[in-house]
Amino acid sequence: MYASTVPMDSSKLVLLLSLLYILLFQPSLSAAQPNFNRYNCNFNNVGNYTTNSTYQRNLNSLLSSLASDTQIDYGFYNLSVGEFPDRVNAFALCRGDVAVDVCRSCVNDSTRKILEVCPNKMDVFGVYELCMIRYSNRSLFGVVDNQRLFYKASGQNVLDATLFNQALQTLFARLQAKAASGNSLKKFASGNQSTGVETVYATVQCTPDLSEGQCSSCLLVLFRMITNCCNGNVNGKIGARLTAPSCNLRWERVKFFNGTLEILAPPPQVLSPTSLPAPSQGRTWIVINPLPHFDFDVLI
Ligand SMILES: *[C@@H]1O[C@H](CO)[C@@H](O)[C@H](O)[C@H]1NC(C)=O
Ligand SMILES: *[C@@H]1O[C@H](CO)[C@@H](O)[C@H](O)[C@H]1NC(C)=O
Ligand SMILES: *[C@@H]1O[C@H](CO)[C@@H](O)[C@H](O)[C@H]1NC(C)=O
Ligand SMILES: *[C@@H]1O[C@H](CO)[C@@H](O)[C@H](O)[C@H]1NC(C)=O
Ligand SMILES: *[C@@H]1O[C@H](CO)[C@@H](O)[C@H](O)[C@H]1NC(C)=O
Ligand SMILES: *[C@@H]1O[C@H](CO)[C@@H](O)[C@H](O)[C@H]1NC(C)=O
Ligand SMILES: *[C@@H]1O[C@H](CO)[C@@H](O)[C@H](O)[C@H]1NC(C)=O
Numbered sequence: 001m002y003a004s005t006v007p008m009d010s011s012k013l014v015l016l017l018s019l020l021y022i023l024l025f026q027p028s029l030s031a032a033q034p035n036f037n038r039y040n041c042n043f044n045n046v047g048n049y050t051t052n053s054t055y056q057r058n059l060n061s062l063l064s065s066l067a068s069d070t071q072i073d074y075g076f077y078n079l080s081v082g083e084f085p086d087r088v089n090a091f092a093l094c095r096g097d098v099a100v101d102v103c104r105s106c107v108n109d110s111t112r113k114i115l116e117v118c119p120n121k122m123d124v125f126g127v128y129e130l131c132m133i134r135y136s137n138r139s140l141f142g143v144v145d146n147q148r149l150f151y152k153a154s155g156q157n158v159l160d161a162t163l164f165n166q167a168l169q170t171l172f173a174r175l176q177a178k179a180a181s182g183n184s185l186k187k188f189a190s191g192n193q194s195t196g197v198e199t200v201y202a203t204v205q206c207t208p209d210l211s212e213g214q215c216s217s218c219l220l221v222l223f224r225m226i227t228n229c230c231n232g233n234v235n236g237k238i239g240a241r242l243t244a245p246s247c248n249l250r251w252e253r254v255k256f257f258n259g260t261l262e263i264l265a266p267p268p269q270v271l272s273p274t275s276l277p278a279p280s281q282g283r284t285w286i287v288i289n290p291l292p293h294f295d296f297d298v299l300i
Contacts, residue, residue: 033109033116038150038243039126041118044136048120055122058082059135062090063111066133073100074185075131076208077107078141090135091245096188096205097258098130106131127243134245141209146218149244151230153237159197161236165227167195168202168251172223175204175249180216184208187215190257202251210246218247 049055062081069077075094082088092110094103110126110133118124123136127150134140158164171193178189187206192199206215222242227235234240239252255261 033113036113036117036126036128039117041121041124043123043125044138045123047122047137049122051120054082054086055088058086058088062088066090066092067108067111075103076185078209087137088135089140091140091207092131092133093207094131095203096186097190103131125245144210144214144218145246146221146244149242151234151240151242153234153240156238157236158238163195164200164236167193167200171200171202172204172249175202176216176219179204179206179219180212182208190259191262198253200251200253201255202249203257204249206247215247219249222247222249
């Protein structure tokens with residue numbers, strides 16, 4: 001290269017060195033938060049807040065409380081700051097099995113990332129694999145929100161969908177009851193079920209502000225969607241996730257959660273797939289990735 005023989009003037013050298021320094025040592029560059037798996041910046045309304053508004057001050061104070069909290073060790077954050085009409089309400093929820101330090105770090109990441117991807121937005125929903133964040137000017141506590149959701153599914157089909165769905169139904173019925181009967185700090189259940197040929201592993205979770213009945217019906221709505229939703233990209237797949245703000249479910253053919261597996265004594269009742277009612281019409285779907293061949297980012 002001829003360029004190397006050309007003497008560099010000192011101002012260029014200083015510029016180059018400072019760029020190098022910034023690249024190597026700027027903490028804000030090296031400590032960037034991971035991208036959300038999914039997010040939506042206009043979840044229930046299209047409202048914007050203006051820079052330096054009271055809403056923004058309330059939001060910033062709320063997010064910094066979320067990020068720095070060291071009291072909550074059960075994975076559910078429920079905060080509100082300010083007064084109407086500038087009141088901000090927020091939830092953060094970690095998957096029920098994650099360790100407390102993993103949860104705090106995920107929530108911390110989410111508070112920073114959400115402002116980066118949804119600047120000046122009032123009503124947002126962001127989802128990582130291990131936690132989610134939601135805030136709005138409307139009240140969230142005790143309100144079931146499963147009208148819209150994110151889905152993600154493996155592109156790979158199971159060998160025998162009938163057999164697989166029967167095992168899923170048995171498993172989800174059990175997990176739904178277990179999660180719904182959880183307390184006001186956690187409503188989560190994980191487990192596994194044999195299809196006869198292989199084993200399916202699943203988790204279900206509600207935000208624990210919901211009552212037992214609300215949690216149960218929130219999960220039932222998601223569960224009923226499996227067979228009909230998402231352009232057929234979820235039914236009969238080896239793994240999938242449906243994630244609404246109030247509840248979520250996931251299954252895989254490998255154990256993807258922490259914790260021990262349940263060992264059941266009596267064989268549970270198998271529900272007929274035809275007994276499932278049709279899903280309600282008119283839902284708005286947030287179909288972020290409608291591609292049919294779409295693999296999990298967490299599985300190898
Ligand atoms: C939230 O903000 C939207 C958009 O500005 C507004 O239409 C709605 O009335 C507000 N709701 C509450 C509860 O403040
Ligand atoms: C909010 O801002 C976006 C652009 O950032 C704009 O398209 C939209 O119309 C705004 N919504 C309202 C309700 O002002
Ligand atoms: C917001 O406030 C800061 C500090 O008071 C000021 O420098 C900035 O110009 C303001 N921005 C807007 C858009 O008003
Ligand atoms: C949150 O993350 C930032 C960097 O992403 C870090 O500087 C800060 O110390 C973290 N806060 C807490 C309370 O862990
Ligand atoms: C959550 O927030 C709501 C609204 O601010 C409040 O009524 C409720 O007591 C809080 N619950 C918990 C468990 O923090
Ligand atoms: C799973 O449990 C182990 C041991 O307690 C812990 O180190 C790890 O962080 C946990 N994983 C998650 C995702 O919380
Ligand atoms: C779940 O897996 C464990 C360990 O492999 C096994 O002992 C148990 O029978 C399984 N449970 C069901 C319901 O299939």
